Amino acid sequence: MTTGAHEHGAEELCQAGLDLYPRALHEGRVTQLEAEPVPCLIDFGLLQPDIEDMRWLHPVAPAVALPRLLRNTADAITQQRQREARLAEAFEPLMRIDGPHAATAETPTISVLSGLQRINSVITQTMASAHEELLTIQPHNGRNAASVRESLERDQALLDRGARIRTLYQHTLRHSPAVVARYELLKGDIAVRTLDEVTERLIIIDRAVAFIPANKDRTLALEVRNPALITFFVITFERLWRLAMPMYPEAAQQPTLNGITPRQRAIASLLVEGHTDASIADRLGMNVRTARVHIAKLAATLGSESRAQLGYLIGQSGILDQEHQGAREQLRER
Structure with a gap:
């Protein structure tokens, strides 16, 4: 499958996308095979995978997708206004479609993000508007150099806005050179603790948005904005945090009892x-x-x-x- 024909912005949806998306809204879903010629619909978040059956894609309501796409524009003010106008014009006929299976704008959503590039892009965009707090659980440290640089930049930008970062790792990473070096490079309100065991990866931003993996290889993720679930995630994090042992900025020594570490x-x-x-x-x-x-x-x-x-x-x-x-x-x- 080639994507050359789809190198366009969301405000200029291709004809194939404009044909398939309304049908998805009417029918409630389309197959992955039908969407292969129009990867732009997934790239722009207009279609998302069915977490229970990956053969299907569900449409995201235009009323939900439109504001999200508008948030993605971080260009100059004049370009932003021009793009918003074109995007609103492109969506105007779609807003009249009452898709029975599409989530409404008023409903707290759980969105499926497909592909590492899109997952990282949405996390970066969400963090760009955060100002208070980042809570993370990181069970592993196998990221490549590019993703490490990207995460360092967005973490430092968050710290520069006066926010704080709290991270949990496993004890096995307490003396990892890569982990230790990461926090020595960051400047701001940071605290790191460790446990014998932690949960799967969890990212909570400003206690308003959370990201969790949706499959084993982390090529799928859930973007959670449901207040009840966010509260549950925060409580879980805080309880683990109280049980954890400080690692940074001041490391606590792990006690040995009767010769047993x-x-x-x-x-x-x-x-x-x-x-x-x-x-x-x-x-x-x-x-x-x-x-x-x-x-x-x-x-x-x-x-x-x-x-x-x-x-x-x-x-x-x-x-x-x-x-x-x-x-x-x-x-x-x-």
Whole structure:
């Protein structure tokens, strides 16, 4: 599929797009195959994937799509006004179509974003208008250099407007050179904490918009503007934040109890739950070999000679009870 014929702005919708979009509004959906000749409809957010059946695309109501497209224009004031006029003119006949399956402008929406480029573009646009706060949970740090530069620029711009940034990572990233260097480059109100385990990626902007992945490889994302869901995400973040250990700007030392490190206690907890080495490694953000090294050290500390005996000794040692007591004391100190 080529996109050369679709190098146009949203105010100049191609004829193929103008033919397919009204039909999608009337019928409530169109197939991915039908939309292949008009990728502009997806690029401009007029069609979005069905998260439950990726063969279908659903139309976004013109009343919802139009303001979003207008927000995307960040050019000079004169160009902005000209573009708004052309865009409103292009949408005028579409606004009269009453699509039975399209969300209304008054309904808080959950939008599906398809493709890493569009996901990053929408996040960048949303952050450009933010002024208060960015809350993020980052389970991994596998981004490429280009995306790192882009995120640094938008984070610094947000900090320059007086906002604050709070981020959660896993303990395995506490000493990652890339992560540490990132926060040394940023200037402003920043705090970073870590946990043994975190949720999937979460971005909350000004407690008004959230972004979460919608598939395993993160090529789909949900843009959430529903107030109830945003409140739920914020509460979840704040509870994890209270349990987490400070990493930046001042790092707290992870306590060792009776020769057992915090990472080994986390592994012990997962072992007694019956998790495999691979599952433990995945949940704690490390490779299987590293997980097995920690398990071997834990076994040596407790004097275990077999995996079955290790589980018994973990229970008898009381190290998991010590972990819970330490967590309670940590919470009381904050």
